[in-house]
Amino acid sequence: MNGSIPESLGKLSELVELYLYSNSWEGILKEAHFINLTRLKALSISTDPIEKPMSLNVAYDWVAPFKLHRLLIRYCRVGPGFWKLIQSQTELLDVTLQNTSISDSMPKEWLSKISSQVQNLDLSYNNFSGRLPLQLKFPKLQSFDLGHNQLEGPLPLWLTNVYYLDFQSNLFSGPIPSNLGQLMPKLRYLDVSENRLNGTIPLSICNTKDMEVISLRNNQLFGEFPQRWSWWSKIRIIDVSHNNLSGNIPSSMGFPSSLKKFKYAGYLGKSAITLKGKELEYDDGNLALWGNLIDLSSNNFEGEIPEQVGSLVELSTLNLSMNQLTGEIPSSIGKLRWLETLELSHNQLSGHIPQNFSSLTSLSHLNLSYNNLIGNIPSGYQLQTLNDPSIYEHNPSLCGAPLSTVCPTDDTKPGHTFHGEDHSKDDKEGFWFYVSMALGFIIGFWAICGTLVLKKSWRYAYFKFFDNVKEKVALTIALKVARWQERL
Structure with missing residues (x-):
């Protein structure tokens, strides 16, 4: 119509x-x-x-x-x-x-009038300004979306059973309320990204045990990521990228059961995430396509990547780029058969690229650039389709396709890794091998022949022994010939 x-x-x-x-x-x-x-x-x-x-x-x-x-x-x-x-x-x-x-200031009186009965409130993508009332009660509120406005001031302290809260892309400032988990215990979706929030991530946020999606990206948060996040048994998406977080990546990363067994969440609204090298938008309509996501990029995380990450068998995106991570890449990542995006660039990772990366048949985006990785780049299966050399650049000791640095001939076989110091080691081992052979021959020769030359009785016995052997052999042959002639 x-x-x-x-x-x-x-x-x-x-x-x-x-x-x-x-x-x-x-x-x-x-x-x-x-x-x-x-x-x-x-x-x-x-x-x-x-x-x-x-x-x-x-x-x-x-x-x-x-x-x-x-x-x-x-x-x-x-x-x-x-x-x-x-x-x-x-x-x-x-x-x-x-x-x-x-384009108006936030209508506080109107919010107060409808707060007792309103269930779903979406005022997103407008030009609302001003501050939200801090002490309202929304006893029946289930979802609240104020994303993409011009609201400012601190995040409100509301006592509510809301499960969906989206305040992204505003001008909110100050810390995340320390008792957020107690005030909103049923939260499943929290998006306060693209604001001006500072301070640390409160421990009480882990009390929201039904959390499925949390996005705190692009704020000014600092400190460590709470170890208690493993309490989120239903977590699907974690995005705390572009902050100033520090410390080690929690070893509890391998515990959430929802990342081990796929569970589809309900209405999840819209947000953004860095995926496959691009900032893309996801919403409730296509969440099943995004799968399970972890984005901890652009912070100050340090230490090693936990080996437990390999237990997140349903993980589709892992972004740990632009941190200060050290140590080797865990080979357990090669077990993540549904992994589509792996971003580990701009860290201080060392060692070899795990050979079992060739078994990541779902991998469509990889970036390992700007690290200290060494050896031959694994080949085979899906890795052969990722032929952009930029995903490996600025790893001076990496060699093999798609880089222009050619590995030594003996090391170009599939599965062989290249060590920069191996040649000198092999040369030394070869030299001492030949020296030991020469010494063994000399010692063995003079141990026998030298004794015969120096001791006359041993020399006579030695040659007499061989004369006897010779006579017995000649006699045996003569008898065999005679018997053969009689039969003819």
Whole structure:
């Protein structure tokens, strides 16, 4: 359906629910479209934001004849009059005003009026500014999305059973509340990325035992990542990249059972993650395609990569790049058969690339550049398709395809690794091998022949022994010949 919506719609006085989406409507909705809709409880409007723009524009002092319970408006410009009308709707249970071009301060009084009954509140992708009220109670709130606005100040301290909280891409500052886990114990999705938060990650956040997705990326957080994160038995996505976190990567990384056995989560909204070298957006509609993700990149983590990472058998993305990690790459990573993205670049990793990396048949993006890796690059299977030399660059002692550095001839066989110091060791071992052979021959020769030369009685006995042997052999041969002739 297309064209303008007729004003005669406003005459449907018995109408309870009105859904205007998934079509090609255009034009402006005015007071006349709603004038007699006294029983209206649900209104949903969504349009194509590019091809068929639509707007809602009513007089600033217009009093609506209805009290809505459910309101959904997406990609539809809302005038100041309609925004004023919305604030008069105090019986709302579900509210979505997404990408409506609203530019206003956060309506604290309206939030206070609807807080006792509202269940889902989405005001994302607008231009709301100001601060949120800090001490409201939302006893029935399940999901709250204020992402991509201009809100500032500290994160609010709300006592609520909310399971989905998205405050990404705002101007929030200060620390994450230390008692967040106690105030919101049922949190499953937390996204406060792209803000100005500082301080440490509070231990209480681990009390949210149903956590599935947590994104704290691109803030100013410091300190260590809580060891208690293994309490998150359902965790699917961890993104704390682009902060100032330090310390060792938790050895408990191998414990969460959800990364060992795939479990699909419910509504998870939208966020972003560095995947396959690009910053990409994921949402509830395609989460199953993203799989299980860990992104700890661009921090100050140090120490070795825990061997337990190999137990995360359902892991699809592991990004530990741009840290200060040392030691060797655990061979256990080669067991992650569903791993698609492995980012370990810009660390201080040493040793050889594990040979079993060739068994990572799902791997489509690899970056091991800017480390201290040595030896021959493993070949075979999926690794042969990753022929971009930049993924191995700035490892001076690496050799083999796709790098231009050729490994020595004897070391080009599959599975053989190249040691820079092996040649001198082999040369020394060869030299002493030949020396020992020469000494053994000389000693053996003179031990026997020297004795015969020096001792006359031994020399006579030695030659007499061989004369006797010679006579016995000659006699035996003569007898055999004689018997053979008699038979003929």
